[in-house]
Every structure is written in structure tokens, then in C-alpha cells.
Amino acid sequence: MGEIVELTASDGHTLSAYKAAPDGTPKGGVVVIQEIFGVNEHIRDVADGFATEGYLAIAPALFDRAERGVELGYGPDDREKGMVTRGLVDWDDTVKDTIAAREAVASAGKVGIVGYCYGGTVAWLGACKGGFDAASGYYGGGIHQNLDLNAGCPVELHFGSEDQGIPLENVDLIRNAKPDVAIYIYDGAGHGFVCDLRPSYDPEATKTARARTLEFFSQHLG
Numbered sequence: 655m656g657e658i659v660e661l662t663a664s665d666g667h668t669l670s671a672y673k674a675a676p677d678g679t680p681k682g683g684v685v686v687i688q689e690i691f692g693v694n695e696h697i698r699d700v701a702d703g704f705a706t707e708g709y710l711a712i713a714p715a716l717f718d719r720a721e722r723g724v725e726l727g728y729g730p731d732d733r734e735k736g737m738v739t740r741g742l743v744d745w746d747d748t749v750k751d752t753i754a755a756r757e758a759v760a761s762a763g764k765v766g767i768v769g770y771c772y773g774g775t776v777a778w779l780g781a782c783k784g785g786f787d788a789a790s791g792y793y794g795g796g797i798h799q800n801l802d803l804n805a806g807c808p809v810e811l812h813f814g815s816e817d818q819g820i821p822l823e824n825v826d827l828i829r830n831a832k833p834d835v836a837i838y839i840y841d842g843a844g845h846g847f848v849c850d851l852r853p854s855y856d857p858e859a860t861k862t863a864r865a866r867t868l869e870f871f872s873q874h875l876g
Contacts, residue, residue: 655674655675655702655705655706656672656673656674656675656698656701656702656705656711657672657673657674658670658671658672658673659671659672659673659712659758661714661751661754661755661758662754663747663750663751663753663754664750664753664754665747665750667718667719667747667750667751668718669714669715669716669718669719669751669754670693670714670715670718670722670723671693671712671713671714671715671755671758672693672697672698672701672712672713672715673701673710673711673712673713673758673759674698674701674702674704674705674710674711674712675705675710676705676706676707676708676709676710678708680708680709680710680759680762680763681707681708681709681762681763681871681872681875681876682709682710682762682763682764682765682766682787682871682875682876683709683710683711683712683756683759683760683761683762683763683764683765683766683875684701684704684709684710684711684712684759684765684766684767684768684871684875685711685712685713685714685752685755685756685759685765685766685767685768685780685786686700686701686704686711686712686713686768686769686773687713687714687716687752687767687768687769687770687772687773687774687776687777687780688713688715688716688717688769688770688772688773689736689770689771689772689773689846689849690726690733690736690737690739690740690771690772691725691726691727691728691732691733691736692715692717692723692724692725692726692736693713693714693715693725694725694726694727695725695851696849696850696851697713697770698713700713700768700770700848701713703864704768707868709762709766709871709875710759710761710762711759712755712758712759713755714751714752714754714755716743716748716751716752716776717739717740717743718751719742719743719744719747719751720739720742720743721739721742724736724739727851728849728851728852736772740772745779748776748779749776749779749780749783749784752767752776752779752780752784753780753784753785756780756784756785756786763875763876764787764788764874764875764876765786765787765875766786766787766788766789766790766871766874766875767780767781767784767786767788767789767790768789768790768791768792768867769790769791769792769794770792770793770846770848770849771792771793771794771795771845771846772794772795773791773792773794774791774792774793774794774795774797774811774812775791775794775795775796775797775800776794777789777790777791777792777794777809778791778794778796778797778800778803778805778809778811779800779803781805781806781807781809782800782803782804782805782806783803785806786806786807787807787874787875788807788808788809788870788871788873788874788875789805789807789808789809789810790809790810790811790812790866790867790870790871791809791810791811791812792811792812792813792848792863793812793813793814793817793819793820793845793846793847794811794820795819795820795824797811797824797828798824798825798827798828801827801828801831801832805832805834805835807874808836808870808874809832809834809835809836810835810836810837810838810866810867810870811825811828811835811836811837811838812837812838812840812863812866812867813825813837813838813839813840814839814840814842814843814844814845814847814854814856814859815839815840815841815842815843816842816843816844817843817844817845818844818845819845820845822839825837825839836870838863838866840856840859840862840863842856842859843856843859844856847859847860847863848860848863848864
């Protein structure tokens with residue numbers, strides 16, 4: 655469904671992105687932010703899914719600043735590579751690349767951001783610094799460390815109750831600091847519960863969360 659395009663950030667950095675267009679006139683745009691595993695098969699499928707729902711979707715390769723073409727699986731070595739690569743990319747640069755992706759689909763109308771894992775934190779940063787119209791973040795482990803920022807758009811966040819990397823105390827920090835943010839907890843779900851390529855995949859939680867995100871985007875994007 656999609657194609658690989660090239661984006662240019664405000665500092666001149668070029669990065670690749672996977673772009674998926676809907677049939678007919680788009681309802682709006684959606685920037686899909688990767689996990690630590692790059693713009694892999696799962697993230698491309700997610701972008702295709704939003705395109706199927708009528709949005710012009712784009713998934714920027716945020717690791718291109720450290721290494722171009724990073725596309726990982728979900729084994730232990732992949733995880734280690736993803737963690738190391740993530741550490742090589744500055745958060746401010748990530749926001750620049752996210753804004754470049756937003757600009758690339760702005761012709762579709764209002765633009766939302768959705769992110770998973772690493773991308774969940776990026777979705778929060780995008781909501782605060784990226785000029786988006788709505789943000790939906792999934793299991794972003796760094797959000798509680800960025801509560802000095804304020805969102806410039808409506809935000810909803812999704813977490814699994816059994817996420818070993820994000821204790822519910824951290825979610826409570828977010829809830830207490832940002833009462834306007836809608837927070838959903840999925841009982842029994844672990845980290846990465848939306849990804850059907852991971853052992854933690856939870857189809858029921860995924861179905862519910864996806865419906866919430868689509869309703870949220872319908873309300874705020876069109």
C-alpha cells in the first residue's frame with residue numbers, strides 16, 4: 655500500500671519515511687512513530703491500517719540520524735541493538751524529524767501523532783513541541799520524565815497493567831501531573847501489547863485500544 659519517501663528536517667538532516675495513502679480524499683494525516691525496532695514490518699502495517707481508515711499516514715525513520723535503514727525483529731539481540739541505537743539519537747533531533755513528517759502529510763488537513771514504546775514517549779514530545787492536533791501514545795516509558803512540558807493538543811495514553819518496564823506508579827505520576835490527559839490501563843496486558851509479532855501481543859487489548867484511538871482521531875482530526 656505504501657511507498658518510501660525522503661524527508662528533510664529543519665536542520666537539513668534527511669531521513670526516510672514510509673508513507674501510506676488512503677483511497678479517496680484523506681480525513682487528515684497521522685504520523686506513526688516506531689518502537690526501538692525501527693520502521694519494520696509491524697510499523698508499516700500500523701501505517702497501512704491508518705491509511706485503510708482514511709488517513710494519510712507516514713512513519714519517519716527516526717534512527718536514520720544514527721544509522722540509516724535500521725529495521726529489527728524482536729529477539730534479544732534486536733532489542734539490544736534498538737536500545738543502543740535509541741541512545742544515539744537526541745530527543746530534540748527526534749522532534750525535528752517528527753515535525754518534518756507532520757509537514758509531509760499536512761496537505762491532508764489536521765494531523766495526529768501515534769507512537770508505540772519509544773514512540774509513545776515521542777508522541778508526548780510531539781504533543782508538546784510538534785504542532786500536532788491530537789496525540790495517542792502507547793506504553794511510552796519516558797513520559798513521566800517529561801512532565802515539565804505541556805501538551806498543545808488533546809492527548810490520550812495507553813498502558814498495560816503488567817508492563818514490567820512501566821510500573822503503574824509512573825502512570826500515576828502522569829495522571830496526577832496532567833489531569834486533562836485521558837489514560838487507559840489494560841488489565842493483564844504487558845509492554846508491546848499491540849504488536850502481533852511480539853509474545854506480549856494481546857488481541858483484546860489491541861482491539862479496544864485501536865477503537866479508542868480511531869474515535870479520538872475522528873473527534874480531533876476528522
